[in-house]
Amino acid sequence: MPLNRLRLPSLAVLFLAALASGCGSHTRMPPEARASLDRTLTGPEAVQYLRLSANVTPFFGDASKRLLTPYAPEDVRLLDDTKGKPISPGAVERIIPAGTKLRITKVEFPTSWVVAERVLYTPRTWPWVYLTEEGAPAGPPLVLVLPPNLERPEDFRTELEKYLAPRELTAQLDALPPAVKDAVREKRLVANMPLDAVRMAWGPPEQVRRTLEGTAKNEEWTYPAGRRKAFLTDGRLTRAEEAGKPLLP
Structure with a gap:
């Protein structure tokens, strides 16, 4: 009996030691690098500017947070159900403009x-960046989910810079024609939109296919799940599709 009483504490100690040693961790970045990133990004670099217009949606099964994503909920690929099918985080609640x-x-x-x-039904094994919107009423934090297995701080920063910029984008936005600027704010596309504005409206594509047709440089942008596509020629939008249907007149 005394021997049995000793076993449970021993197992608990082994379990805690395994956790402390990193067993079960889903990050390969060294602890000192993680701590340095957190200190820098929440300190001198805490203020950032949204590089693209983003949707705010529920955060899957965690009601205390909101997901910040450039993609439509049906295109979000962060969490699968038991059958391997992507789970939608929930309907768009609002858009935060670029x-x-x-x-x-x-x-x-x-x-x-x-x-x-x-919380179990969240993308638990991915890095999360918590954000608040300057000047907005207090509410749940916004969470930007970055890809897993970012091994180096520079890899982390490269991903973060797809969505956030350290400086204001006022000049870049004001240089856009009014119709294009409105489309970016509303996450819409309009014909002849410049490449940068397409990215600001729809976010970064998952795949880019480039071809040459004479002297014309063509690009086909495919978004997660392949449901949305944008086609550009010489840096200008020529057509777009959603679920195989044309979006532009």
Whole structure:
């Protein structure tokens, strides 16, 4: 009997030691690099500007947060159900337009401790960047989910810079024609839109296919799930599709 009483504490100690040593962690970035990123990004670099217009949706099964994503909910590929089918985070609640001032409040990596504390039906094994919108009423934090297995700080920053810019985008936005600027704010596309404006409206494509037709440079942008496509010639939008249907007149 005394021997049995000793076994449970021993197993608990082994379990805790395994967690502390990184067993079950979903990040390969060294602890000192993670800590340095969090200190820098929530300190001197905390203020950022949204590089593209983004949707705000529910955060899957966690009602205390909101997802910030450039993609439509049906195109989000962060969490699968038991049959391997993507789960939608929920309907769009609002759009935050490109150029909006944000503040990074926390950078959270999926260590074993963190994953254990996160709500089950969320993208628990991905890095999360917590943000607040400057001047907006208090509410749930916005979470930008970055790809897993970012091994180096520079890899993390490269991904983050797809969505956030360290400087205001006022001049870049004001240079757009009014109709294009409105489309960017509303996450719409309009004919002859410049390449940068397409990216600001729909976000970065998952795949880009480039071809030459005479002297014309063509690009086919495919978004997650292949449901949306944008076609550009010489840096200008010529047509777009959603679920195989044309979007532009």
